[in-house]
Amino acid sequence: MKVETVSIDKIKPYENNPRNNDDAVDAVANSIKEFGWQQPIVVDNGGVIIAGHTRYKAAKKIGYKEVPIVVADNLTKEQVNAYRLADNKVGELADWDEDLLDQELDDILDIDMSEFGFDLNEEIEKEERTPDALKNDFMVPPFSVLDTRQGNWQDRKREWLDLGIKSELGRKGDLTFAKSINIEGSSGTxxxxxxxxxxxxxxFIPYANANIYDPFAGGSVRGIVAATxxxxxxxxxxxxxxxxxxYQNAKEIGxxxxxxxxxxxxxxxxxxxxKDNTQDLIIACPPYSDLExxxxxxxxLSTMSDDEFDNxxxxxxxxxxxKLKNNRFAVVIVSDVRGKGKNSGYRDLTGMTKRAFIDSGCCFYNDIILLNAIGSAAVRARRYMKSRKVARVHQNVLVFYKGDITKIKDEFDEIHGLNDALENVDISSDNLSSL
Ligand SMILES: C[S@@+](CC[C@H](N)C(=O)[O-])C[C@H]1O[C@@H](n2cnc3c(N)ncnc32)[C@H](O)[C@@H]1O
Structure with a gap:
């Protein structure tokens, strides 16, 4: 098959084309713009289109001066007419396997498939398509950047802290987690x-009463929130x-x-x-090398040499x-840290974390940036820029999945209405009443 590029004026539609294709032109134009020409227009010896009328109209609409064509010079006139009809008809004979189609569409994250005629939000009202509306269902929009500076994040944080969580207890002096990486609580603690x-x-947990394992427990927050x-x-x-x-903090709070x-x-x-295969979630926030x-x-780990730490x-x-069951998530909150002196490139703690999970057979599933308060970064940034270092105001939340990712929709229910007041959170045990 020989594909040639010719002036669009050299080809013309078949005047008796029985197919109405106007509704498809925009989607095909979007497809050509997104993916380029992947399929030439088929024409006869006289430049009359046999297959590709919609591609032709889409190219005209985009304003292309040239198009790729294949001349079907091996077909008789009757075969040409038959092929023109057959090419359109065979498309009609196929239909969609809706489940597989859903799966395929769900896996395409960075291309807007509605541009190509897929109606992804048929049941979602226009006003429900905004980031604000997402908060009602997911607490914060489930985007790859989580912005802790947003008002509703800060309000929710205050609600939790008002319960009496004091995760800073148990640390000596200024050894308060993340002072140096600029995470500040509402009260300065x-x-x-x-x-x-x-x-x-x-x-990332499929049901209530689940088991959570945290290999670097640190302060009380993750335990208290879990029990709550x-x-x-x-x-x-x-x-x-x-x-x-x-324990003291958890008891004080009740x-x-x-x-x-x-x-x-x-x-x-x-x-x-x-025990192995018993946990429904791994959550881990390791020492960030020897930052603290x-x-x-x-x-x-924070006392170890770089090599020992890595290992x-x-x-x-x-x-x-x-420890994780099959078909469950693991979430690691980690920030990268720089080496010292001449080695002040990043240690690549995120890369190390990903390798550990991937080598264990997990899939690296979500890559989330946690945007922290700017705080003192504005002051530090000026000094850092002398060495062309930008001030880090984020941490990484790396989400891994152990198991078969096609099972996630079966194992995890759809999420709705998470933005409930803290005192109304839906829990299975009666521990909340004692808070
Ligand atoms: C970054 S801190 C965790 C901070 C924690 N995210 C928090 O909320 O306070 C890491 C913790 O790992 C602990 N740690 C360091 N090496 C450890 C090891 N080999 N086994 C268990 N814990 C360790 C430290 O004592 C420290 O409390």
């Missing part, structure tokens, strides 16, 4: 973000003072601590506490994957 925690639990939402939480942390403070197990240990020993040194325990960190994550 920094805590792991309870709203992020809530969103992760509500988006009616989940069982197991967190391991090396530091006893941290775990003691967590959290149902039957739902929480905080263990003091190296999470390399997780097998002692968590948590203790002088040589088993503390042990990945081992701990790989072991965590074993």
């Amino acid at each position: 920094s805590v792991f973000d309870p709203v992020l925690t809530e969103i992760i639990y509500k988006w 939402l009616g989940h069982h939480y197991t967190g391991i942390d090396l530091r006893k003072e941290q775990i003691d403070a967590n 959290t149902n601590i039957d739902l929480i197990n905080w263990y003091v240990d190296d999470s390399q020993n997780a097998d002692k506490y968590v 040194v948590y203790s002088d325990d040589p088993k503390d 042990i960190y990945q081992k701990i994550l790989q072991n965590a994957v074993k």
Whole structure:
């Protein structure tokens, strides 16, 4: 088959073309613009179109001066007429397998398929298509950037903090998580973000009473939010003072601590506490290399050399994957950190995290940026720019899936109405009443 490019004026539609194609012209024009010419127009020896009338009209509409053609010079006149009809007819004989079509459409994320005539939102009213409307169902728009600076995020955070969560307890001096990476609580006290925690639990856990495992427990937030939402939480942390403070905080608030197990240990020993294939979610916020040194325990990742850190960190994550049931998510909140002096390029903690999960057979499923408050970054940015470093005001929320991603829709119900007041959150146990 020889494809030639000719002036569009050299070809013409068949005057008796029995097919009405005007409604399809825009979609085909969009397709040609998006994907380029992937299929030439078929013409006879006289330049009369046999197959491709809609492509011809779309090209004219876009304003193309030239089009790719194939001359079907091996067909008789009768064959040409027959082929013109047959080409249109065979399309009619096929129909869609709606389930497979849905799956295919769901997997196409960055191309707007409605441009090509697929009606993706037939049941969604116009006013429900805005980011604001998404908040009603998902708390915050489920986009790849989560903006903690938004008013509703901050309001929700205040609600959680008003319960009395003090995740900063258990740390010495200014060893408060993320001071240095600029995460500030509403009262100036920094805590792991309870709203992020809530969103992760509500988006990525399939049901109430689920089991959550956290290999770097740190402060109390992730345990308290888990129990408040009616989940069982197991967190391991090396530091006893941290775990003691967590229990104290959870008790003060009145959290149902039957739902929480905080263990003091190296999470390399997780097998002692968590059985394989039992967990419905892994949530992990590891030390960001030695950005904050948590203790002088040589088993503390934040005290290790870069090589040791890389090795042990990945081992701990790989072991965590074993704890996860099949068809479940793992979420890691991590920020990249720079090396020192001449090595001040990024350590690539995000890459390391992805490799650990992918090597364990997981799929890297969502890549989310968590936008933090600007805070002191405005001041730091001026100094950093002398070395052409831009000030980092985000962390990464990396979401992995263990299992068959085509099963997600079966395993996880559709999400609706998450933007409920905290006191009304739908929980399965009665622990909320004691908050
Ligand atoms: C970034 S902090 C976690 C901060 C936490 N996201 C929070 O909300 O407070 C990491 C935690 O990992 C703990 N850690 C470091 N090495 C560990 C290890 N080998 N096993 C268990 N925990 C470890 C540290 O004690 C620290 O509390």
